Amino acid sequence: MQNGKKGIRIRQDVWKLSNEDPWHPVLLWYARAVAAMQGRAITDPTSWRYQAAIHEHFPANDPLAVSGETLPSLSEQATFWTQCQHDSWFFFPFHRAYLLYFERIVAEAVRQLGGPADWALPYWNYSDATNKDARRLPPAFYASTLPDGTTNPLRIYKQTLGTETDIPRSPNANKGLDIATASDVDLSCLLKPQFASSSIGGQVGFGGPRTWFNHNNGHAGACESRPHGTMHVAVGGPKGWMSSSFTTAGLDPLFWVHHCNIDRLWEVWLRRSANANPGEPGWRSILTMYFHDADGKAVGVKSEQLADTTAPLLGYEYEDVSDPFPGVVTPAAPDPGAVPEMVGATSAPIVLGASRVTVQFATTAPLGPAAKSPSPSVHLNLENITAAEGPTESYLVYVNLPAGIGPEDRPDLEAGIIPLFGVVEASREDRGHRGDGLHYSIDVTSLLRTAEWNPNSLQVTFVPHERPGVDRAGVGVKTVTVGRVSLYYS
Amino acid sequence: MRWQLAFWRHPEWWSLVLSAAAWLAIAAAALTPGGHADHAHGGHEAAPSLVALNWLNMTSAMMFPMLIAPVRFVAARSLWRMRNRAIVLFLAGYCAVWLGYGVAVETLVTPQRGESRLFLALTFLVAAAWQWTPLKKSGLRRCHRTAPLAPAGIRASLDCLRYGLTIGGNCWLSCWALMLVCAAAGHSLWAMIPATAVIWMERAWPNQLRGLAWRLAGRQIELAR
Numbered sequence: 001m002q003n004g005k006k007g008i009r010i011r012q013d014v015w016k017l018s019n020e021d022p023w024h025p026v027l028l029w030y031a032r033a034v035a036a037m038q039g040r041a042i043t044d045p046t047s048w049r050y051q052a053a054i055h056e057h058f059p060a061n062d063p064l065a066v067s068g069e070t071l072p073s074l075s076e077q078a079t080f081w082t083q084c085q086h087d088s089w090f091f092f093p094f095h096r097a098y099l100l101y102f103e104r105i106v107a108e109a110v111r112q113l114g115g116p117a118d119w120a121l122p123y124w125n126y127s128d129a130t131n132k133d134a135r136r137l138p139p140a141f142y143a144s145t146l147p148d149g150t151t152n153p154l155r156i157y158k159q160t161l162g163t164e165t166d167i168p169r170s171p172n173a174n175k176g177l178d179i180a181t182a183s184d185v186d187l188s189c190l191l192k193p194q195f196a197s198s199s200i201g202g203q204v205g206f207g208g209p210r211t212w213f214n215h216n217n218g219h220a221g222a223c224e225s226r227p228h229g230t231m232h233v234a235v236g237g238p239k240g241w242m243s244s245s246f247t248t249a250g251l252d253p254l255f256w257v258h259h260c261n262i263d264r265l266w267e268v269w270l271r272r273s274a275n276a277n278p279g280e281p282g283w284r285s286i287l288t289m290y291f292h293d294a295d296g297k298a299v300g301v302k303s304e305q306l307a308d309t310t311a312p313l314l315g316y317e318y319e320d321v322s323d324p325f326p327g328v329v330t331p332a333a334p335d336p337g338a339v340p341e342m343v344g345a346t347s348a349p350i351v352l353g354a355s356r357v358t359v360q361f362a363t364t365a366p367l368g369p370a371a372k373s374p375s376p377s378v379h380l381n382l383e384n385i386t387a388a389e390g391p392t393e394s395y396l397v398y399v400n401l402p403a404g405i406g407p408e409d410r411p412d413l414e415a416g417i418i419p420l421f422g423v424v425e426a427s428r429e430d431r432g433h434r435g436d437g438l439h440y441s442i443d444v445t446s447l448l449r450t451a452e453w454n455p456n457s458l459q460v461t462f463v464p465h466e467r468p469g470v471d472r473a474g475v476g477v478k479t480v481t482v483g484r485v486s487l488y489y490s
Numbered sequence: 491m492r493w494q495l496a497f498w499r500h501p502e503w504w505s506l507v508l509s510a511a512a513w514l515a516i517a518a519a520a521l522t523p524g525g526h527a528d529h530a531h532g533g534h535e536a537a538p539s540l541v542a543l544n545w546l547n548m549t550s551a552m553m554f555p556m557l558i559a560p561v562r563f564v565a566a567r568s569l570w571r572m573r574n575r576a577i578v579l580f581l582a583g584y585c586a587v588w589l590g591y592g593v594a595v596e597t598l599v600t601p602q603r604g605e606s607r608l609f610l611a612l613t614f615l616v617a618a619a620w621q622w623t624p625l626k627k628s629g630l631r632r633c634h635r636t637a638p639l640a641p642a643g644i645r646a647s648l649d650c651l652r653y654g655l656t657i658g659g660n661c662w663l664s665c666w667a668l669m670l671v672c673a674a675a676g677h678s679l680w681a682m683i684p685a686t687a688v689i690w691m692e693r694a695w696p697n698q699l700r701g702l703a704w705r706l707a708g709r710q711i712e713l714a715r
Contacts, residue, residue, distance in 0.1 A: 199559075200563060202566070212693075337499055339495075340566060345640075347640045349638065361641075366570065429631060429632060430628075434632050434635045435632065
């Protein structure tokens, strides 16, 4: 759909389209275009597998790999594949550009198939409190067939040997049932007053830490952690393509509508209060990101070219960018030069399994600049989280949860979640991963003001996150190791 | 107060001062008539203390600026009162790796070279070829790898030292060949400057630099003559 006045595309809410018609033309043409792209060779930049490989390609993890198949040259792979930016302030601009050129490729396929000229990617607003189905897949993504009776490529992929298989997802996904909890779709990231995070944690912004090109090393930004990471894992379940593997995430057609919503949330955040993108050249213009346009030609783009979605290069708007927190004032932005100070940490790694695990460590008062701050922010750092193998699942993190009290009885003590999207890959030394695992920072400032807290020690409890339909024991969820838990003032 | 805040924000400041001092010492040696940092030039064996000094200088000058991220990391992961001690222990572990390598190189390799330019050219070729190996890429990737550090006690100190050894080992895997070139060129300023540029650039643009490595290797040969 186009906005006739401005001549720009409108990205629409997938559930509103679906409620209008489960096979709304936007979804039907998406399915047809996906099938067309899946039929192209992986050497074609407009093919489905090539587009997924931009996120990451690791031959051993590629479920569609064919022995002896021709891949693009190593030089081409180095420039265009395994480029996704995570744990970085390039997370948003990279994925915006990734989506943009993918959308152009799909739109071109739609045109070639005889569809409308103004096709635009829909977004999945799983946080929509007015939609009881928000945390379920729209039927077009789990129907077995298209209206004409042919295989639905939004649910089923065709293996190279000719057999057809369901795209691996969470058990509830293809049943049209809830796949996520309210915690998974929490949007408190929108209340972050600053875009950039501290690169060592101890302070977390909406967009992620200042980095160079960074495939997946360091601390996740607030939105990247939740709802981005949580919904990756919720869709995929412990074993699905979206859940933990960067290599397979882009192979699921849901990946793109999920990321379209993440891109929309960037717009929602920018409209709140005085929020703004970073002004530093390090974010605006140093990194050039490379993609292919719909005609297969290579293009390079920088963050500063991606800031305005209505600029000619992008040419789109979202149907709804309303504020989910009307009237809630964004707290004052912290001093960008604030120095996070560690005031206590665990001394030994913590192994997380199927049961609740509690650790306790001594904390002190800050001695550095945070000591002089009238209202320092306090963050929990969860560092060097690794897993030797999958499947893995997420954990909820509680602060000072009394022994013998169930987490469900004290939801007010829930500090956050560690989604663990990509944990196995981040624990491995290859494909741009340095192998030291995932890292999260959780703002516990207001929680510690209200929780029963003895400032000389802190207790942190990890509770396995139970998502609807997921049987952890049944799928053999493996253990995860948290290298260190620490508390920071800044 | 402003200065104090700057020091707090950049706990790596004094390692960069050490690096600048090392560059000055190397430049002074290079620009002094008849003075070359490498007194083993021509096959004479240098005193062990001089070998250690040359390698410590070279490591401080070339590598400390590359360690801004891990130095900030050990500082930020340590209790406030232990930040500088953590940095000292980290750098001690890091330098120990390069000193060990330096002693091995000066004992086993460089005395064999005599006045041969062929030896120097050979080290350039080895360094350029190493840029293309999976091991090189693996070392480069792990140069800024992080590790959990205990917050207090002897365990905190040992963790910082161990972390320095680990990063030093990863850095050695990535840069041993380039450092060999610098040693073979007699710790020449004119070999160290482009080698430092390569080390810096390959961290910023790891995918784009391998082709450039060959061209820089050729240029280094010209410069080092």
